[in-house]
Amino acid sequence: MKFHHYLVFISTLAILRPFTTFLHEMGHAIPALLYTKEGVTIYIGSYGDPKKSLRFRLGRLEIFFKYNPLLWEYGLCVREQIDISINKGIVIIFMGPLTSLIIGSFCLYIGLFGSNSDSITFITMMIAVSSLLDFYHNIVPDSEPITLHSGKQVHNDGQQIKLLLKYRNLPEEYHKCVEYYNNQEFEKSGALFEKIIKSGIKRDFVYRLAISSYLQIKDYDKADVINRDFSKRHKRKFSSNDYFNSGLIKSYKGSLEECIKDYTKSLKLDLNNINSFNNRGYTYNLLGKYEIAIEDFNKALALDENYAYALNNRGLAKIKLGDLQAGLMDIKKSLELDDENSYCYMNLGIYYFDTKNYNKALENFNIALKLDKDTYLLTEHIEKARQKLSILG
Known part of the structure; x- marks a missing residue:
């Protein structure tokens, strides 16, 4: 019997998890619809992947449910409009956990005091457990980012709120920087982030965004200058990704x-x-x-x-x-997975060079050059292949 009760508890909780996940994401979506004029999308069972999903549309709200219900324990809410005030952003993010807390607290009260039916008591208590788990999991700040289907990384609700509270006291220029960054105008965002740092605002996250901006446009000299200052001021706060970026800069600097x-x-x-x-x-x-x-x-x-x-x-x-x-x-095999990788063609060229097929080597080096002219050491390999061909006549 004990095993049976345990099995019923787990299976019921698993069945109810998609329901509470959906309500949590609706907690984000409703204020997002009220505060913005553009579309809002909910993904249940993925972090932004619309494939292999049931699709529903209600006005500006679009919802994707993965076909596989075993994935429905997590979700994502995305708004198209990003140029909103920080306070509105905080409200939109906070309403997800708050919705889970309200539903969990209400169902907990019903389960404990509001019903004489064992079945209703059991179900409401399970909804309470699932909702309160959602609340706890999302409201406690977690510095470990979540990787979305697009490759972009975001933090949980608590960490996002924590960061936005820091941003409230930043100058208006900062929000313009973020807009440039989100629009992938990295040259503009890098220059403006650098200006903010020089003005005396030396927050760790401003350094990170400045460095990331310059890395995106492969301006390793400017990234190096900012990274050195970042290291002097915030070395104790360095994350794994901070050391990765630092290593990348030093690699390109030799x-x-x-x-x-x-x-x-x-x-x-x-x-x-x-x-x-x-x-x-x-x-x-x-x-x-x-x-x-x-x-x-x-x-x-x-x-x-x-x-x-x-x-x-x-x-x-x-x-x-x-x-x-x-x-x-x-x-x-690498080429089958990614045929736009210049380093892969360069390495294939090195294979042909080492096997003395210099024409094929130069052919692959030139493909790499078309894909990315800044591929490290590529010009040296091209020159070596041309020299070998000229010697052979």
């Missing part, structure tokens, strides 16, 4: 040993930082330490077997160690 130290610090803070494993391995490749590099690429691929960058970088390491066919297989 400080390979120093960037390995940063990637290692990044991984000490987060052993699931797949990008730090890949970039540290890439740096070991540059240093000719191919065996160690392969260890890092294997760790990255253990986290995501379809991580194209780690595959093509591992392929290069294998080629340099003489395992040409295995290396070529990794690079070809």
Whole structure:
């Protein structure tokens, strides 16, 4: 009987979770519809993936339910209009957890004092448990970001509110910066974030956005200047991603040993930082330490077997160690996953160069050049291939 009761408890809770998740997201959606004039979308069962979902539309509100109900325990509410006041943004975010708290408290009261029916008492208590779990999970700030289907990272409700409360006292220029950043106008956002820092507002999140802006446009010199100041003032607050960005900057500045130290610090803070494993391995490749590099690429691929960058970088390491066919297989698989990766074509060119097929090497180097002219060391590889061809006549 005890096992039976436990099974009923778990199964009922699982059935009710989608219901309370939906109500939580509606708590966000209703004020978003009231405060904005554009569309609002709710995703139940995904963090923004509309595929393989039931779609409903009610005026400006669009709702996607994943076909698989086992995924319905989490959701996302997205508003199209982003240019709203911070106070309205706080209200929209806070109403999700508040809705869960109100529903949970009401059902808890009904379950304890408002019904003589065992069935109603049981169901309302389960709704109370699920809703109060939603409230707790969302209202307690969590610094670990959530990765959306688009690749963008966001924080839970509590962390977002915490950050917005910090932003309220920032100058109007800051909000313009964020608008530029969200519109991917990174040159403008970087310059304006830098101006805000120079004005004396040296918050950690302003530094992060300034560095990210300059990294997006590959202005590593400016990113380096800001990162140095950021490190002096906020080193104790450095996250795994902060050390990753610092390592990336140092890599492009040629400080390979120093960037390995940063990637290692990044991984000490987060052993699931797949990008730090890949970039540290890439740096070991540059240093000719191919065996160690392969260890890092294997760790990255253990986290995501379809991580194209780690595959093509591992392929290069294998080629340099003489395992040409295995290396070529990794690079070809990487191309199947991402045929817009300039580094993959460069590494394929290196394979052909090392096997003395200089025409094919130059062909692939040129494809990489068209994809990204700033691909690290690509011009040197092109020059070497041209020299070999000129010698051969």
